[in-house]
Amino acid sequence: MHKLSFCATMPSHWAYSIQTAFMKNKILHLYIFLLLISAMAIVSCGKSSGYGSNTTTPPPVANAVSIVNMSFTPATLTVSVGTTVTWTNNDGMTHTVTSDASSFDSGDITMGSKYSRVFSVAGTFTYHCTIHPAMKGTIVVK
Numbered sequence: 001m002h003k004l005s006f007c008a009t010m011p012s013h014w015a016y017s018i019q020t021a022f023m024k025n026k027i028l029h030l031y032i033f034l035l036l037i038s039a040m041a042i043v044s045c046g047k048s049s050g051y052g053s054n055t056t057t058p059p060p061v062a063n064a065v066s067i068v069n070m071s072f073t074p075a076t077l078t079v080s081v082g083t084t085v086t087w088t089n090n091d092g093m094t095h096t097v098t099s100d101a102s103s104f105d106s107g108d109i110t111m112g113s114k115y116s117r118v119f120s121v122a123g124t125f126t127y128h129c130t131i132h133p134a135m136k137g138t139i140v141v142k
C-alpha cells in the first residue's frame, strides 16, 4: 500500500521538478538577456561619453596666469578680445593684480584664490602687485 502510493506520487514529483527546472531556466535566460542588454547599454554609454570627452577636451588653457614664486607666469599673455583671464595665486603669500593705469584691481588674492577679468577692449594692459611692486605682468588683447 505504501509502496504503491509512493510510486504513484513519483511521476507528479518529477513533473513538478521538471517544470521548476524549466521555469528556473527561463528566469536564467531572462536574467542573461537582461545582463546582455545592460552590458550593451554600459558599453554604448562608455563609448558616447568617450566621444563626448574627446570633443570637449579643453585646449591648453591660454587665458590663465599663475602667480607663483613672486612672479606672474606667463609674464606676458596674449588673448583675443572678449577673453576672460584668470589669475590663480599658487604662491605662499597674498598678491594683487593691479592695472598700472588703474583700470582694474583685484584687491588681495590670498593663497589658492583666483581673480578673473574680461578683456573686452584691444590693447596692452600692464599690471603689477601692489604688495610686491617688482612683480609685473602684461596682458596683450588683440
Ligand SMILES: [Cu+2]
Pocket (backbone or CB within 6 Å): 070, 094, 095, 096, 129, 130, 131, 132, 135
Ligand atoms: Cu605680490
